[in-house]
Amino acid sequence: MKVLMLVGGLENDGKENYTQPFVDRQIEAIKHAGIKVITYNFKGWQKSYNYFLKLPDVRRLIINQKIDVVHAHYSYCAFIAMLKVPVPIVVSLMGSDLLGTFTPGGKVSFRGRFDRWITQKIVRFADWIIVKSQRMANALPLGVPYTIIPNGVNTEVFHPGDKRQARKRLGLNANTRYILFAANPNNPNKNFMLAQKSIEFMNRINLPWKVELLVLYGKPHWEVAEYMRAADVLLMTSYSEGSPNVVKEALCCNLPVISTDVGDVAEQIQGAIPSTIVPFEPKIIAGKIKEVLFYNKTVDFKDHRKRLDQKNTVKQIIDIYQNLINNNRSVV
Structure with missing residues (x-):
């Protein structure tokens, strides 16, 4: 052929x-x-x-x-x-x-x-x-x-790993909670302003740790995978998507996803608790991020990894x- x-x-x-x-x-x-x-x-x-x-x-x-x-x-x-x-x-x-x-x-x-x-x-x-x-x-x-x-997804690259070691390799603070925005912030469709406003709401909440929005764009995929292992949440605020790879890659790294209802994200995150779909409301998004950050059960999206391989x-x-x-x- x-x-x-x-x-x-x-x-x-x-x-x-x-x-x-x-x-x-x-x-x-x-x-x-x-x-x-x-x-x-x-x-x-x-x-x-x-x-x-x-x-x-x-x-x-x-x-x-x-x-x-x-x-x-x-x-x-x-x-x-x-x-x-x-x-x-x-x-x-x-x-x-x-x-x-x-x-x-x-x-x-x-x-x-x-x-x-x-x-x-x-x-x-x-x-x-x-x-x-x-x-x-x-x-x-x-x-x-x-x-x-x-x-x-290339699961040989996008796979779970030790969060502390990933942060150490990337020079990230061990005590900060990192919200990953893995898209071009200058692309209007990615709606970066909503992500920023959501983190502003987060910082008004009395939390035991600092919360930081980590923008990642234009990096090689092995580095993206490392950041996914180091982060606490993947945040997607787009107006429209088809089937965003970044969501599937995050799931393969055991990174919970919070996203607007675009493309097939709702289908992809089904069963990947505590991942969730949110409206275009920064206050609600901040509340959902807080819920994920306080989620104290171990996550393992192994079924998603197998399906998305x-x-x-x-x-x-x-x-x-x-x-x-x-x-x-x-x-x-």
Whole structure:
């Protein structure tokens, strides 16, 4: 089996604030599973029209390399589906392409509305769609074939560990309670202001220790995992998400999650007590953080680790490839 991966960018492109390292990791995991992979990078982050200009190159690559299946990561990488190509096309939607991006006021931006419109058109031409949550599946046009597969987690990197030792390695205070905000604070969709206001409320409460908001962004994934082992709570205040990897990675590190009701977070944290969903209210969020900080039972989200292991999600993706290839050959 030979798979052509179509991506808008890669981690080694040199782009500042690269936001989709999970795509790189998924591709590497599929290679590790024994699939022959060719990756074509549109570098759409440099010029948006690359997604159109480079389509002839992609078409030639499909023919010349005798590709069995194309897997486009992000809707704009899947314009090839609108052309007549002799192989099945799988499209993994990221979340923002299908659901839109949001303004600081929590409304869908103009670009977000455009992305949603384009994505609704593109998915009708693909052979199979992979979405990351039920909320995304509900946004697809009727009749479009899909499978819900959240991004898997490399559990060899994201795993539990000794909190005191992690803090020592990172130079963090042993007695402070750290609330981890693992997102770009300058991205309006991440709603960093709500996180700040929530911690301000926390500091008005009489607590036996200092509470600090720890902002983490643009770090390698091994370092993110170390911070997750060192923190006390992961706080997510986004207006919208697809299937945020940071939540799944936190669960694999036994880090409780407090999040607004976005994407598939409610599904992912089910059973991961004391994790919880909160409204966009800083006072309520502060109260929930307090509850988690005073939770005195040992947490072990081992069932979540097993379910989210990247090896399992990759197997599901390869099964989709194989089924589509078999169906394509039977038609031919």
